[in-house]
Amino acid sequence: MEFALDQALKSYSGGLGFLAGSHMKSVYALRQNLIGVGMLWKYGYYDQGRKRDNSMEPQFHEKIYHFLTDTGINFQIPILGKQVWVRAYYLSPEVFKTAPMFFLTTDVDGNDEEMRAISYSLYDSDVTMKVAQCMVLGIGGAKLLDELKYQPDIYHLNEAHAVSAAFYLYQKYKKLPELKKRLVFTTHTPEEAGNEKHDISFLENLGFFSGLKMDVVRKITGIKDNIFNHSLAALRLSKKANGVSKLHGEVSRQMWKSYPGICEITHITNAQNNTYWVDETLEKARIKKDSKAISGRKKELKSVLFKTVADQCGKIFDPNVLTIVWARRFAAYKRPDILTWDVERFKKLLDNTDMPIQIIWAGKPYPKDEGAISTFNHLFYLSHYFDNMAVLTGYELALSKLLKDGSDVWLNTPVVTREASGTSGMTAAMNASINLSTYDGWICEFAKDGENSFIVPVAEGDDINKTDCDNFFDLIENKVLPTYYKNQKEWQRITLNSMNDVNEPFNSDRMAREYYEKLY
Incomplete structure (x- = not known):
């Protein structure tokens, strides 16, 4: 559903997109035989703005991309009894140094407004519209490859969003073994309750099963009641699946072990693309083991970040002061505001003049997640009371890079076992930021x-x-504070260890190779 390939292409919401984008960049670097298929969102995810009272406001502005090429390929798929036109656009590998990419849209002549709106906004809050989006990605993506006369050896479903492709392909190959040998699945969800489910008749009426009779759908998916679990179906229709960290692989095997007929679940730990994310000066200093150069460059990068802080918040931050950053999708289980739960200790921490601290928050909640938006707004209003606290809007690739470059400490606060992997701390560590975290997801490795x-x-x-x-x-x-202010030699040692330890194991080149070796 999402790929974060470049700041200029708003086809992502957060971590899942960052991961997919890094994967596509490593495919390019390794010259792997793989293409990516995604959706072309007319309004992107959303633009994170503010209302007149400075509370957060999701805004939707049309995106125009002259670097995408209209392939001239147009085809129809049935949704809600209508024949919906789908058009494919192409992103050349040389534009952003990625795998060849195709993006699908229904915002084309011949569709009514309802059908055009399918590809308006990523993760539409309307259930029918969101399933329709999944159908365009799944059925439309598989049909696009037929239109291209491209016959892949493997179809990789990254999350269960595109599982409708399996039913289109079953119509094509007729036999379950022929389908399963071509299908693999990556799950990103660490809790059974978090897997998307819908009434099976609702999906049938939408056209989700590509015209297959319900007895066939039930037979090949093993679903006996009226609740269609998208991830469970993907696990039963694939030859192999993977979790996205070692811990998540274990959690997934435990979670699904009571369900008969599922495929083997291994793990391939998420990673990020070094070439895209790493500051070249920091990397040269890491290779030379030059901690003094790392510290000097870090202050320069902090100064760059602090220009954005001044621009958005009207506050002047000091590059000599320890700076903690919390930045990722705002969600309850990630607990972005955990430090504010103890009001007295939080105030004491920010008022400490002997060992001063600066804290920055950034991130996008889902646009309809009122609880997460309320948390974001609470932090923003709280920041009015502290000159050394900032809450930034516009958390996309460019701001994410600034924050990782300019942080001394990367704060990661999820409830343990709730984070399948997480990846933001990887790119922070690549840029000389030390992770301060609960023991969950990729951190365990x-x-x-x-x-x-x-x-x-x-x-x-x-x-x-x-x-x-x-x-x-x-x-x-x-x-953290005593080490930074009273033992810089120790701080530099931990920083260099962090940079070295994250460099190869959590580079997406390793991940892309493992997908070929362990999954494909």
Whole structure:
């Protein structure tokens, strides 16, 4: 559904897109035989603006891309009893140094307004519209390859959004073994309840199953009741699947083990593209093991970031002051505001003049997630009381790069086991930012507390939120700040360890190779 390939192409919302974008860049670098198929969103995800009272406002502006080529390929797929026109645009590999990419849109002549709107906004909040989007991606993506007369050995479903492709392909190949040997699936969801489900008759009426009779759909998916679980169907129709970290692979196998007929689930840990994300000066200093050069460059990069802070917030931050950044999608389980839960300790932390601190938040909630938007607004209004606290809008690739370049500490606060992988901390570490995190997702494969990161203990008991909150404060007050201000040699050692430890294992070139070796 989303690819974050470049700031100029608004075809993503957050981490899933960042991951897919890095994958496509590594495909280009490794010259792998793979193409990407996504959606061309007329309004992107959304533009993160502010209302007159400065509360967050999702805004929707049309995007125009002259670097995309109209392929001239137009075809129809049935949705809600209508024949919907789909047009394919092409992104040449040389534009953003990616795999060859195709983007599908229904915003074409011949469609009524309802059908044109399918490709207006990523993750439409209307259930029918969102499923229709998945159908254009899945059925439309598979049909596009037929229109191109391109016969892939493998179709890779990245999340279950495109699982409708499986039913189109079953119509084509007629036999389940012929389908399964061509289909692989990546799951990104660590909880069974988080997997998308719909009434099977609702999907049939939409045309989700490409005209297959319901007894055939039930037979090949093993679904006996009226609830169609998209991920479960993908696991039963694929030859192999993967979770996106070692821990997530274990969680996924445990989660699905009671369901008969699912495929093998391995793991391929997410990664990010070094070439795109890493600051060249920092990388040269890392290779030379020149901690002094790393520290000097880091202050320069902080100064660049702080121009954005001044522009958006009217605050002048100091590059000599320890700067913590929390930046990713705003969601309840990620707990962006955890440090504000203890009001007294938070105020004491920000008022500390002996070991001062600066904290920056950024990230986009889903545009209809009122709880997450409320949290974002609460942090913004709270920042009015502190000159060293900033909340930024416009968290896309460009701002993400600035924040990772300009942070000393990358704060990661999800409830343990809720984060399938997470990737933002990888690119922060590549740019000399130390992860301060709960022990979850990719961190479990990377972190060595006190050696390359700062890790809070796994919380136990009835109130893990309070325990985690207390532990984060303890770590910041007793380890992070004293090390930064009183033992720079130790800080530099941890920073260099972090940069070295993240460099190869969490480079998406490794990930792209593993997809070929372990999944395809």
